[in-house]
Amino acid sequence: MSWKKSDKLMDTIKHYSGFPATGVSLRQMVQFGESPSTGTLFRASQFLSEELPIRLAHRVQELSNLPDGLNEMPSIKRVQDWYAQSFEEITTLPRPILSKEIRDRLTAPARHQTKQSRILTEATHNPSVREGQYTSSPWATNGNGDLKKASARRYFATVEDSTDWPPELHDYNQRFSQTLNQIKRRHDGVVTTVAQGILEWKRRRQRMQIDNNIQSFLDRFYMSRIGIRMLIGQHIALTDQSHNKDPTYVGIICTKTNVRDLAEEAIENARFVCEDHYGLFDAPKVQLVCPPNLNFMYVPGHLSHMLFETLKNSLRAVVETHGQDKEDFPVTKVVVAEGKEDITIKISDEGGGIPRSAIPLVWTYMYTTVDATPSLDPDFDKSDFKAPMAGFGYGLPISRLYARYFGGDLKLISMEGYGTDVYLHLNRLSSSSEPLQ
Numbered sequence: 234m235s236w237k238k239s240d241k242l243m244d245t246i247k248h249y250s251g252f253p254a255t256g257v258s259l260r261q262m263v264q265f266g267e268s269p270s271t272g273t274l275f276r277a278s279q280f281l282s283e284e285l286p287i288r289l290a291h292r293v294q295e296l297s298n299l300p301d302g303l304n305e306m307p308s309i310k311r312v313q314d315w316y317a318q319s320f321e322e323i324t325t326l327p328r329p330i331l332s333k334e335i336r337d338r339l340t341a342p343a344r345h346q347t348k349q350s351r352i353l354t355e356a357t358h359n360p361s362v363r364e365g366q367y368t369s370s371p372w373a374t375n376g377n378g379d380l381k382k383a384s385a386r387r388y389f390a391t392v393e394d395s396t397d398w399p400p401e402l403h404d405y406n407q408r409f410s411q412t413l414n415q416i417k418r419r420h421d422g423v424v425t426t427v428a429q430g431i432l433e434w435k436r437r438r439q440r441m442q443i444d445n446n447i448q449s450f451l452d453r454f455y456m457s458r459i460g461i462r463m464l465i466g467q468h469i470a471l472t473d474q475s476h477n478k479d480p481t482y483v484g485i486i487c488t489k490t491n492v493r494d495l496a497e498e499a500i501e502n503a504r505f506v507c508e509d510h511y512g513l514f515d516a517p518k519v520q521l522v523c524p525p526n527l528n529f530m531y532v533p534g535h536l537s538h539m540l541f542e543t544l545k546n547s548l549r550a551v552v553e554t555h556g557q558d559k560e561d562f563p564v565t566k567v568v569v570a571e572g573k574e575d576i577t578i579k580i581s582d583e584g585g586g587i588p589r590s591a592i593p594l595v596w597t598y599m600y601t602t603v604d605a606t607p608s609l610d611p612d613f614d615k616s617d618f619k620a621p622m623a624g625f626g627y628g629l630p631i632s633r634l635y636a637r638y639f640g641g642d643l644k645l646i647s648m649e650g651y652g653t654d655v656y657l658h659l660n661r662l663s664s665s666s667e668p669l670q
């Protein structure tokens with residue numbers, strides 16, 4: 234690779250890392266509506282052109298400060314370079330020079346700003362996150378640079394809907410979105426490459442398990458990645474309006490995500506992977522109890538991922554406990570309940586459960602009871618949501634991060650010798666802020 238980071242770039246990154254990230258809630262993300270105007274999109278691009286570099290800069294710094302030689306591992310350095318390069322691409326993207334009239338129009342409050350929309354711009358505390366849990370920046374003192382204070386930057390600002398914005402605005406939005414696309418693709422392999430870095434380190438240091446320090450680093454790092462990808466994915470989808478024909482979608486968020494449809498699809502996929510993996514004619518059955526019209530605002534991709542991962546675990550446990558040549562397996566039950574605050578999905582299997590002493594381990598990255606961890610070639614699994622039957626020990630911890638990201642949670646209760654219940658709580662109030670880093 235020819236890209237090299239300069240000292241000047243590293244200084245700029247250090248400067249940005251002195252600013253705190255600004256949390257955005259699911260509700261704020263949907264305020265754009267189906268088709269935001271060029272001006273509104275431009276304001277969001279401006280916000281992201283500061284916010285994303287801040288978040289990327291925190292990660293670059295954190296990767297350099299990893300303890301015990303982990304920061305020196307080739308795969309970790311590779312990931313750090315990706316973050317630095319993406320930082321550079323966003324911060325050096327030429328911005329249009331705008332007349333005072335246009336600048337005034339962009340910052341003037343829209344006439345139709347209602348009390349409701351002002352309330353929506355506030356993000357509330359994320360109920361699934363302890364104060365400071367994902368805070369990783371002891372160095373985050375406010376610098377004196379030219380970045381605006383977090384409170385002065387707003388993700389969503391309605392700008393008048395007029396269509397007569399100068400073409401430079403539209404061009405910038407397009408170029409910005411293309412840059413984000415390129416960055417998103419560059420970072421596709423981050424999870425597997427960091428995992429590779431941890432393996433390199435474990436091998437070199439002869440460690441069996443990762444300690445708390447590294448576990449919480451990975452939690453913060455992957456949580457931050459979910460946030461960055463959410464903002465990027467949302468912005469690309471909002472900019473590319475040609476794809477957005479479905480009125481229930483705002484970007485990648487579906488305002489009427491149907492839980493039953495997604496659960497049915499996840500069950501089918503998990504059973505298919507299970508049949509394929511064990512060479513079964515018919516995978517263990519799954520019974521779904523869910524009101525047919527249960528819709529709520531969510532990112533369908535996230536929900537599918539969490540359901541698929543937990544179902545796969547249950548089916549694997551059922552097959553391995555009862556033996557592959559069994560004709561009739563006990564049925565796994567998926568029950569969906571609708572509360573005022575949460576939608577909860579319980580997945581109950583009779584897969585023999587997990588010994589109590591192993592419960593804390595299931596939340597650690599790289600813990601798996603699969604004997605041979607599949608090859609960790611970073612190019613092997615480029616997509617976010619594709620996974621083999623099992624083997625990296627990432628399924629549960631990453632799914633819990635997805636749940637917590639929007640104020641939900643994932644809990645597991647086991648009866649050793651019988652089975653496991655997984656509770657997936659999805660917060661439906663959707664005003665909670667992202668867990669920030």
Ligand SMILES: Nc1ncnc2c1ncn2[C@@H]1O[C@H](COP(=O)(O)OP(=O)(O)OP(=O)(O)O)[C@@H](O)[C@H]1O
Pocket residue numbers: 542546547550582584585586587595600601602603620621622623624625626627628629630652653
């Ligand atoms: N429903 C379950 N019943 C019994 N054991 C389970 C169940 N769910 C998870 N486990 C145990 O927890 C371990 C970790 O699960 P996790 O989903 O994090 O990783 P994995 O399934 O091994 O690999 P992958 O990263 O591919 O998901 C599993 O290897 C398994 O031993």
